Amino acid sequence: MSDVQIITGNQAAAMAARLCNVQVVAAYPITPQSQLAEILSQYVESGSLRAEYVRVESEHSAMTVCISASTVGARVFTATSANGLLYMHEQLHWAAGSRLPIVMCVVNRGVGAPWSIFNDQQDSLSQRDTGWIQIHCRDNQEIMDSVIQAYRIAEQVYAPVMVCYDGFVLSHTMMPVHIPGANLVRSFLPPYKPHTILSPENPKNINPVLLPNPRMSAEGILCDGYMEMRYKLQKAMEDSREVIIKTSREFADAFGRDNGGMLWEYRTDDAEVILSAMGSVAAEAMAAVDQLRAEGIGAGVVGIRVFRPFPKEDVARAFRKAKAIILFEKSISYGYEGGLSSELKAAFYRTDIHAPVHDYIVGLGGRDVKARELVEAAKSSVEAIRSGTPEKHTSWLNCITE
Amino acid sequence: MTLVQNFEIFAPKLIDRKEYFSPGHRACQGCGEVLALRIILKALGDDVVISNATGCMEIISTAYPQTAWEVPYIHVAFENAAAVGSGVEAALKALRRKGRIPDRYVKSVAIAGDGGTADIGLQALSGAMERGHDLMFVCLDNEAYMNTGIQRSSETPFMAATTTSPAGKEIKGQRTGKKNVPEIMVAHGVPYVATACPSYPIDLVNKVKKAKAVKGPSYLHVFSMCPTGWRCASEITIKLGKLVVETGVFPLYEVENGKYRLTMEMPKKLRPVEDYLKHQGRFRHLSADDIKLVQKKVDYEIKKLMDKVGGLKGWDEK
Numbered sequence: 001m002s003d004v005q006i007i008t009g010n011q012a013a014a015m016a017a018r019l020c021n022v023q024v025v026a027a028y029p030i031t032p033q034s035q036l037a038e039i040l041s042q043y044v045e046s047g048s049l050r051a052e053y054v055r056v057e058s059e060h061s062a063m064t065v066c067i068s069a070s071t072v073g074a075r076v077f078t079a080t081s082a083n084g085l086l087y088m089h090e091q092l093h094w095a096a097g098s099r100l101p102i103v104m105c106v107v108n109r110g111v112g113a114p115w116s117i118f119n120d121q122q123d124s125l126s127q128r129d130t131g132w133i134q135i136h137c138r139d140n141q142e143i144m145d146s147v148i149q150a151y152r153i154a155e156q157v158y159a160p161v162m163v164c165y166d167g168f169v170l171s172h173t174m175m176p177v178h179i180p181g182a183n184l185v186r187s188f189l190p191p192y193k194p195h196t197i198l199s200p201e202n203p204k205n206i207n208p209v210l211l212p213n214p215r216m217s218a219e220g221i222l223c224d225g226y227m228e229m230r231y232k233l234q235k236a237m238e239d240s241r242e243v244i245i246k247t248s249r250e251f252a253d254a255f256g257r258d259n260g261g262m263l264w265e266y267r268t269d270d271a272e273v274i275l276s277a278m279g280s281v282a283a284e285a286m287a288a289v290d291q292l293r294a295e296g297i298g299a300g301v302v303g304i305r306v307f308r309p310f311p312k313e314d315v316a317r318a319f320r321k322a323k324a325i326i327l328f329e330k331s332i333s334y335g336y337e338g339g340l341s342s343e344l345k346a347a348f349y350r351t352d353i354h355a356p357v358h359d360y361i362v363g364l365g366g367r368d369v370k371a372r373e374l375v376e377a378a379k380s381s382v383e384a385i386r387s388g389t390p391e392k393h394t395s396w397l398n399c400i401t402e
Numbered sequence: 403m404t405l406v407q408n409f410e411i412f413a414p415k416l417i418d419r420k421e422y423f424s425p426g427h428r429a430c431q432g433c434g435e436v437l438a439l440r441i442i443l444k445a446l447g448d449d450v451v452i453s454n455a456t457g458c459m460e461i462i463s464t465a466y467p468q469t470a471w472e473v474p475y476i477h478v479a480f481e482n483a484a485a486v487g488s489g490v491e492a493a494l495k496a497l498r499r500k501g502r503i504p505d506r507y508v509k510s511v512a513i514a515g516d517g518g519t520a521d522i523g524l525q526a527l528s529g530a531m532e533r534g535h536d537l538m539f540v541c542l543d544n545e546a547y548m549n550t551g552i553q554r555s556s557e558t559p560f561m562a563a564t565t566t567s568p569a570g571k572e573i574k575g576q577r578t579g580k581k582n583v584p585e586i587m588v589a590h591g592v593p594y595v596a597t598a599c600p601s602y603p604i605d606l607v608n609k610v611k612k613a614k615a616v617k618g619p620s621y622l623h624v625f626s627m628c629p630t631g632w633r634c635a636s637e638i639t640i641k642l643g644k645l646v647v648e649t650g651v652f653p654l655y656e657v658e659n660g661k662y663r664l665t666m667e668m669p670k671k672l673r674p675v676e677d678y679l680k681h682q683g684r685f686r687h688l689s690a691d692d693i694k695l696v697q698k699k700v701d702y703e704i705k706k707l708m709d710k711v712g713g714l715k716g717w718d719e720k
Contacts, residue, residue, distance in 0.1 A: 023496040026489065050499070052492035057529030061485035064526070067478050068453060068489030073503070074496050094478055198474045199494065199503050200448050206476040208464035215467055223467035 003179050009170035012140045012177050013079065013105045013163070014039035016147035018049045019185040020103075023074040023192075026054040026065035030084040031117045032167035033107040037079065059084035063091035063104075070100040071206055073194035075151065078102070081167055082109035085123045089130070092160075096131025096233060098207060101154030101192070102161075103147060104132075108279065108330070109167040110365040118366020119167040121279060125307070125331040125339045127162070131233050133240055134307040136278040137165040138264075140175040142305075145259050148180070149247050152189050156247075157240040159233070166280040166330075168366065180255055188254050237309045244306055262311035264303045265318055267293065271300030272323040273382055274355075275374065278304045278340065281328050281362060287371035292378055299378065304340060312347045319348070322355045324385050326378050328362045328369070328397070337394045356381075356390035362397040373398055416604055418444040427470040428462040432636025434627030434643060435459060435542045438600040439513070442540060442624070443473065445610035449508045451476070451494065453486035455518030458549045459542060481522040484530035487512035487537045509538060509614050516543040516557035519623075520581045531590040531619045538613045538620045541583060544628035552631045556581040559651070560699055561692060562684045564631075569687035579699060587621040588657050591717075594620040596656035596665070600627075601643025605654060605665050612656070625652045633683020645678040650704045661716030662707070675700050 007015070014036050017025070025044065027037040043049035052069075056062045059080050066076040080088065085106055095102050106124045110116040124134060135150060137143045143165050150161040165171060196204060210226040217223050224232075245261035252258035266286045268274065273292070275285040282303035292299040302318045304311065319325060329338030336342060341359040348354075358381040363369040377397055384392060422443035429436040439459055451474045454460050460477050463470035478486045491510040497503045512530075514523050519541035530537055546564045547553040554567040558576045563569040567576040587595045594616045598606040606624065613620035627643050629636040646652040647666055650673075654666040675697045679685040688696070 023500065024489065024492045026492075052496045054488055054492050055533065056485065056488070057525060057532070061482060061488070061526050061529055064478055064482040064485035065489035065492065068476055068486040069493035069496075071476055072451070072490055072493035072497065074493035076493075090479065091482075098478075197497070197503060198451055198476060198490070199497075200450070200474055200508060201504065203472060203474045205464055205469035205471050207478060208466040208469060209461055210466050215465075217467040221467075 004176050005179055006174050006176050007140065008035065008172055008174050009140045009143050009165050010035040010107070010172070011039060012144040013147055013165070014043065015179060016144045017077045018043050019180065019182060020148060020151050020189055021075065022049070022051055022077040024052045024054065024065070024069040024076045026056050026062040026069070026076070026078050028056050028059045028062050028080070028084060030059070030081045032109060032119070032171045033079050033081045033084070033105070035171070036105060036107070059087045060091060063088040063095060066102045066104070067091060067095050067098060067100060070102050071098065071196060071198050073197035075192040076102055077104070079105035079107065081107045082111045082123045085127065086111060089127065092127055092130040092132060095160045097229070099158040099233065099236070100160055101151070101158055103150045103154055104160065104162050105147065106162045106164040107167045107171045108164055116365040119169050120330040120364045120366070121164070121166070122331040122364070124162060124164045128308060128339065131159065131237065132308065133159055133161040133237070133244070135161065135163050136305060136307060137163065137170065138280060138283040138303055140170055140173070140177045141257065142259055143170065144177050144179070145251060145255065145257055148185055148189060149251050149259070152247050153240065153243050155192055156243050157236050158195070159236050159240060164279065169280045178257070184254060188251065241309050241311065260303070260305055262306045262314040263318055264305060266301040266303070268300030268302060268318065271298050271321070273297055273299040273326065273378060274302055274319055274322040274324070275299060275326050275328065275378060276302045276304060276340070276344070277328040278307060279330070281330060281369055284369055284371050285328065285374055288374035288378065291371065291375045297379070297382060310343050310347065315344060315347045316351045316353065319353050319355070320351070322353065324382055325355050325357045326381050327357065327359045328374060329359065330363050332361050332364070341394070356385055356392070358392045359394045360397045361394060367398060417441065417607055418447065420444070422446070422472045423463070424470045424472060428465070429458070430630045430636070432629040432639045434600055434639045435544050436462070437639070438542055438606065438624045438626050441600055441603050441606050442610050445607040446509065446511060446614060448473065449506065450474070450511050451490045451508060453478070453483050453490055453510065453512040455483035455514035455523060456480035457515035457518055458544070459513065459515070461549055480518055482526045483512040483514040483518055483523060484527040484537065484539055487539065488530045488533065488535045491535050491537055510536065511538045511540065513540045513542065515549070516541060516545060517547050517555045519543070520556045520583050528590065531587060531592050531621070534618055536617055538616070538622070540622045540624060542624050542626045544626040544631060546631050548628050548631040560696060561688060563687060564684070574687055574692060575684070584621065584623045584657070588660065592619045592621050593659050594656070597623045597625070597652065597654055599625040599643045599647060599652065599654060601640045602647070602654060602666065609656060609665070633686070634681050638681055642678070642681060645673070645681070649673045649675045649678040649700065651675060651678055651700055653704065653707055655707065655711065659716045659718050660714060661719065662710040662714055664711055672704070
């Protein structure tokens, strides 16, 4: 059973959380996430979602409540944006380090200062090294699908998952979305079986202080030091790639929609020019590619869906035939370049991919990104590469730089 | 002598024999805070989940893979013990409803030091109390950041020397007085607020039991003597805890639904504060005039408290 409704990205996320039967929700309102926090509280108040909703006094406490509730043994959900996400930063490390299957929607928004409520991806990209799996959605359907998949992934690998989608562009824009039936979701996502239930039946000491070296327990078992636990998180993140791909494939079998696993491709079969991006810009790039093809340029799109773990093997395969690679990024690593650009180039190391990579910073703080602009940028890059100047400094699209 | 002779008969009736906080932890000699913790856990019993802020008690008790805690315990950073306790309470409720855990009452108890309560932890504490969680919050107040090396907090008393409020020529130690967190809790409408001190163990036990029995938020502010941080002999811990009450520097009282009550009757004439101050190196630099100033501040605070004890009715009283 599946019905189609025309809904916003925030509505899709809230419906997905309800379909996943989350047991504890903790949230603090922030634009453009607030509608999501509102809908969930309506679900709880009306009884259509049997969950505890903790209306915390800050995002920091939102993540803390998720951490302790998840440790006790509940399936938990939260959502935030921008400065709210930054305020959580310490607790993001804590959630991942505690190996908790927390799922959070990040409704991407530019961070202050300068102050803005509008969209870019600086917030989630700044959380790269917190040990969270990061999924970036291209449309509202993918938000719905990714939240459902996120719980299955998180509860298998014991790592938290951020489901990121662009503020306003998706969060407040209505699109037709297939709403899966509750039974279908229930069979895809079995009830959460926590590895720990923190209750007096089995007293445990969670998050003790760790020392640099492994230490022997009273029972003579050598127990991890700090570094061993860090390694295990890294290993779990690396191994999560397979789980993400398998989950995406099984989701496709059950629901009839394939989100592509680590990345997705559009018209890349014979493409020489590959446009790449994350989130809604990648969707916009599909329109750009159609136009480029109409003008005789063999272009395609590789949409990076998962930013962490980084899809190293997948990009090496997806970009192998590229003669030119053009990136559109809604974030910047100050003093270097867009984050995706660095990651991709590193992934190409010792592969046969030697194509020039042109990095465009676009749409910061909500500046509109039009397919036509992507077309123009791609054409100028292709022209430069053809005329023998493949190297190009990071460009700021549609921005006064002089 | 009679009391000591009958100790084995009477003490177990007043305080649980079972230990919930094992010996062998790494607390300093003469630590009043860990004594308070031991008594508090005895009064709480089995059916609790403890959320503990970073601090002395966390660091001395949990060096992995060993632990002193015999009850379920979670530590999530420094500033958020009250939020951790909120999440524990919410999850226990949710799991109980779904039949995932036995259907019996388990109390969520958050424990933090004075920094984790009055400074960095105040926002999370305020939020949790305002939301009305079924959460008991215990502040173990040793009046400075002892875990990091005796830096001042907003609970450090007037003129006390710490490593960040040293006694110098210009300024003689801490410039401000103690932030009154019990009063802040009363202002939140918390139905049970109390102060306590492990030198009065039965009083402490009674207050813990009262705080635990509240089906909602409750707050306990426990004076926790710290020989290391206060620069005093480790064998006078209990004596200091008595002197702080007898001088009126830290009066023991409780506030039930807005009604103030002294739990240790004050003598008509309190002992001079000097009796309490003179044992501690942190007050060593105080001159006779300085001590007069401290006395004045203590008298002022006592008067404010006595006005409430005598004048304020409970919220539900006619």
